Amino acid sequence: TQLLEQSPQFLSIQEGENLTVYCNSSSVFSSLQWYRQEPGEGPVLLVTVVTGGEVKKLKRLTFQFGDARKDSSLHITAAQPGDTGLYLCAGENNAGNMLTFGGGTRLMVKP
Amino acid sequence: EPEVTQTPSHQVTQMGQEVILRCVPISNHLYFYWYRQILGQKVEFLVSFYNNEISEKSEIFDDQFSVERPDGSNFTLKIRSTKLEDSAMYFCASRVGYEQYFGPGTRLTVT
Numbered sequence: 001t002q003l004l005e006q007s008p009q010f011l012s013i014q015e016g017e018n019l020t021v022y023c024n025s026s027s028v029f030s031s032l033q034w035y036r037q038e039p040g041e042g043p044v045l046l047v048t049v050v051t052g053g054e055v056k057k058l059k060r061l062t063f064q065f066g067d068a069r070k071d072s073s074l075h076i077t078a079a080q081p082g083d084t085g086l087y088l089c090a091g092e093n094n095a096g097n098m099l100t101f102g103g104g105t106r107l108m109v110k111p
Numbered sequence: 112e113p114e115v116t117q118t119p120s121h122q123v124t125q126m127g128q129e130v131i132l133r134c135v136p137i138s139n140h141l142y143f144y145w146y147r148q149i150l151g152q153k154v155e156f157l158v159s160f161y162n163n164e165i166s167e168k169s170e171i172f173d174d175q176f177s178v179e180r181p182d183g184s185n186f187t188l189k190i191r192s193t194k195l196e197d198s199a200m201y202f203c204a205s206r207v208g209y210e211q212y213f214g215p216g217t218r219l220t221v222t
Contacts (some may be wrong), residue, residue, distance in 0.1 A: 042213035
């Protein structure tokens, strides 16, 4: 059974601050996906990283996949209140037929 | 932009009743999934479906659950005899490449 540990669970910061969310596992994943989920809605895909060491940027969000494809991070620069929400990481198994989700990081950015 | 759609958005049923949750995946996707999320908990994988057969299933997906692709567009999840613990958000997803796109979910409440 593959497990993904996501940290921190909760994060409350002021507008303009930087933050990093971590996703760690002892298992190797074929890809790692980051989602954002609003209450009562489905996860919305932000990015997929596939190659070990890969870095992807989405405006102020930077996503990195670990060299060994066991961990990933999401870094937000100059956070804004609109970044408030639940961020989920999810790793795909080698067969490509399931995602294992982390527990999520609930981010609050105060104006 | 193509989206995964799900119906109904909310289903209330009595314990022991059968329910069918419906999904329309994105049209050119070939892999389909069901996940569930109990309130306040992680998103959990239930089952994946490819080429008209189950590709992978979790321990949660026991004999009470079944999936079907009755035509070229719909993908359904049936729970034969619902239990109180089946109350959750159920998400359908479809995949292209490495990316899984989720629907908005069906909130199932079993009373």
